[in-house]
Amino acid sequence: MRRRLVVVATCNLDQWSLEFQGNLERIRSSIALAKEKGATYRVGPELEIPGYGCEDHFYEQDTVDHSWECVEELLKGDLTQDIVCDVGMPVTHLGVRYNCRVFLLNQKVCHIRPKVALADDGNYRESRYFSSWKRGSVVDMYQLPVSVQEQTGQKTCSFGDCALSFADDCTIGVETCEELFTPQAPHIRLALSGVDIISNGSGSHHQLRKLDRRLELMKSATAKAGGVYLYANQRGCDGGRLYYDGCACVFVNGEFLAQGQQFALSEVEVVTATVNLDDVRSFRTSIASLQHQASATAPVPMVPINFCLCQADPAALPTSAIQPCYHEPEREIAEGPACWLWDYLRRSGASGFLLPLSGGADSSSVAAIVGCMCQMVLRHIQAGDSRVEADALRIGQYGDGEEVGSAQELAARLLHTVYMGTQNSSSSTEDRATRLAQQVGSYHINCKVDSIVEAMASLFTLITGKQARFRVDGGSTAENLALQNIQARLRMVLAFLLAQLGPWVRGRSGFLLVLGSANVDEGLRGYLTKYDCSSADLNPIGGISKGDLKRFLRWGAKHLGYGELGAVVEAAPTAELEPIREGQAVQTDEVDMGMTYEELGVYGRLRKISKLGPVSMFCRLLVLWRDRYPPNLIAKRVKDFFKYYSINRHKATTLTPAYHAESYSPDDNRFDHRPFLYNTRWPWQFARIDAMAESMSSPPPKSVESQQQGGLVQDISKSSDQ
Structure with missing residues (x-):
């Protein structure tokens, strides 16, 4: 008896919304590579033909029509000959638009499987564009578009949630992305129905520390019910x-056989494995409880396909198990945003980036990420990736015969950094910025902006007859904030001027994308000036916490070769917007905010992930911080957070588009849908917190007294900035 060996292929594709020509070429390339490796089944990412992120473009019939046009192209020639091609696209059936998997084989459309559970939380709004399939095991006949009918000679194909049966040697079932995460996941019923191979074409984004959960779910699915599990994903x-982080992989009976890269610049990656389906049958029949449940399960409907999937060399050996690769969070911070920036840069038509580099932790992190991007580009070029090399030569405006020599030399072409100091800036921050720019290799400018700050202040005096003063010189809080904000906002204006004219100054063409550098905690707290140099084209760290950035800086000093990052992380975060007088303490962020970055991270996770309002957060922190603060001080800190969060919530509506990396992101435009006009006094909620705190008041421990003396519990001075 011959062994049931089959070579399966899954892939990572760097698709682009509505870029049908490029998407089609990448799909073609992945199918061709799968065939070269002997595969008879290839699965691709979710909605790979139009791109997953089309959003409201899915409302347009053009998007569906163009997807079918791409299917027609795939069915031409012998591309689908002797290989089952499982592609993702939108399909309209009986007046309803579905997110579907379309199976192609031998120039025919075999079956269309609609998604049964849609992703509707966090970054996803699938039910805005699609309906889920609610008709269970009903199998319809789908009327193919006329042009497809004319090309294939077939008028209809099956449509519904069923499995495919191949010439009595193999069966394939489907679940799509979100369905893996649901309590009644389709893979359970498919496995109990004896389906050998379960595929998942996904559109799953990167988030720090998320990959292990995804892989553990797939491992668990096959460890308890057996079977082959194929996972495909978009990347880029x-x-x-969002950055879709690839990691196409293959599991068999709870063992990990193959894994694609998570962070890479290549547009097409195909992962294959040779699996013995008899091992699946043996595994399942060895588990008594599975046998009993399977015998009582109504089988899924099967669509017969006249094709033998098991065409692998009978002498071939099944792929051996490996260990999955998980990157440490610091490397995720380096490479995830770096890949995201590279895709944006090469597809936007820009000539590089402009970064206001202050010498502080946030802007230094952004500089290091761009430096990491240049290192990744160089590694891909050295590995022979001609497409990455062509993009680098084009964007960097290299001359004929020139080559990319080093990551620093590439950074000198792609990254422009500028230190915009004032009389309130210190020489230490300027020196750190200069040294880091040298290590990364950026084209760097040091300049002072006092003249334009003074001009703006003088204009205000001319208009109003009033002269604003800093607080240290006797000015009010309003004057003090206004004078700080002049500096911050004028830096934004200068940054965009340099971005527009920087290439021209250097005798080059094009424009630069301005990079912002406000972290997720500052966005949550609103500790930034609206329309200052945090207002930019892109922000690679807008979804990353200050704590994670500090750990990244230490990691980057060692692993990226930018030693100056070590000095940056040791410096106290400061805006350097107020003048220093003799005997006065240096302005620092945590004193200004009245809370530490660590605490902000706690508030953010409790607010968004745990979904706690003020009273519930106070109750939770009574437990978490019982050895840290007394109840009355916990009450004050919770009220301070919600007060200033709500005062500054309007800033979230204008946050620079940022790389999504944290599930407590305050991004108002895509992720965190909340009001931006609040009653900032929260009278009902705060009254209950006060009553609870008063009933359990106790003397503060010494640790709290020392923190109060250290200035961590102070009134917030930079809070109501507009």
């Missing part, structure tokens, strides 16, 4: 805030 930036 398809036009939005």
Whole structure:
């Protein structure tokens, strides 16, 4: 008896929303590579033909029509000959638009499987564009578009949630992305129905520390019910805030056989494995409880396909198990945003980036990420990736015969940094910025902006007859904030001027994308000036916490070769917007905010992930911080957070589009849908917190007294900035 060996293929594709020509070429390339490796089944990412992130473009019939036009192209010639091609696209059936998997084989459309559970939380709004399939095991006949009928000679194909049966040697079932995460996941019923191979074409984004959960779910699915599990994913930036992080993989009976890269610049990656389906049958029949449940399960409907999937060399050996690769969070911070920036840069038509580099932790992190991007580009070129090399030569405006020599030399062409100091800036921040720019290799400018700050202040005096003063010189809080904000906003104006004219100054063409550098905690707290140099084209760290950035800086000093990052992380975060007088303490961020970055991270996770309002957050922190603060001080800190969060919530509506990396992101435009006009006094909620705190008041421990003396519990001075 012959062994049931089959070579299966899954892939990572760097698709781009509505870029049908490029998407089609990448799909073609992946199918061709799968065939070269002997595969008879290839699965691709979710909605791979139009791109996952089309959003409201899915409302347009053009998007569906163009997807079918691409199917027609795939069915031409012998591309689908002797290989089952499982592609993702939108399909309209009986007046309803579905997110579907379309199976192609031997120039025919075999079956269309609609998604049964849609992703509707966090960054996803699938039910805005699609309906889920609600008709269970009903199998319809789908009327193919006329042009497809004319090309294939077939008028209809099956449509519904069923499996495919191949010449009595193999069966294939489907679940799509979100369905893996649901309590009644399709893979359970498919496995109990004896389906051998379960595929998942996905559109799953990167988030720090998320990959292990995804892989553990797939491992668990096959460890308890057996079977082959194929996972395909998009990789790259398809036009939005998300980076899809690939990691196409293959599991068999709970063992990990193959894994694609998570962070890479290549547009097409195909992962294959040779699996013995008899091992699946043996595994399942060895588990008594599975046998009993399977015997009582109504089988899924099967669509017969006259094709033998098991065509592998009978002498071939099944692929051996490996260990999955998980990157440490610091490397995720380096490479995820770097890949996102590279896709955005090469697809936007820009000539590089402009970064206001202050010498602080946030802007230094952004500089290091761009430096990491240049290192990744160089590694891909050295590995022979001609497409990456062509993009680098084009964007960097290299001459004929020139080559990319080093990551620093590439950075000198792609990254422009500028230190915009004032009389309130210190020489230490300027020196750190200069040294880091040298290590990364950026084209760097040091300049002072006092003249334009003074001009603006003088204009205000001319208009009003009033002269604003800093607080240290006797000015009010309003004057003090206004004078700080002049500096911050004028830096934004200068940054965009340099971005527009920087290439021209250097005798080059094009424009630069301005990079912002406000972290997720500052966005949550609103600790930034509206329309200052945090207002930019892109922000690679807008979804990353200050704590994670500090750990990244230490990691980057060692692993990226930018030693100056070590000095940056040791410096106290400061805006350097107020003048220093003799005997006065230096302005620092945590004193200004009245809370630490660590605490902000706690508030952010409790607010968004745990979904706690003020009273519930206070109750939770009574437990978490019982050895840290007394109840009355916990009450004050919770009220301070919600007060200033709500005062500054309007800033979230104008946050620079940022790389999504944290599930407590305050991004108002895509992720965190909340009001931006609040009653900032929260009278009902705060009254209950006060009553609870008063009933359990106790003397503060010494640790709290020392923190109060250290200035961590102070009134917030930079809070109501507009």
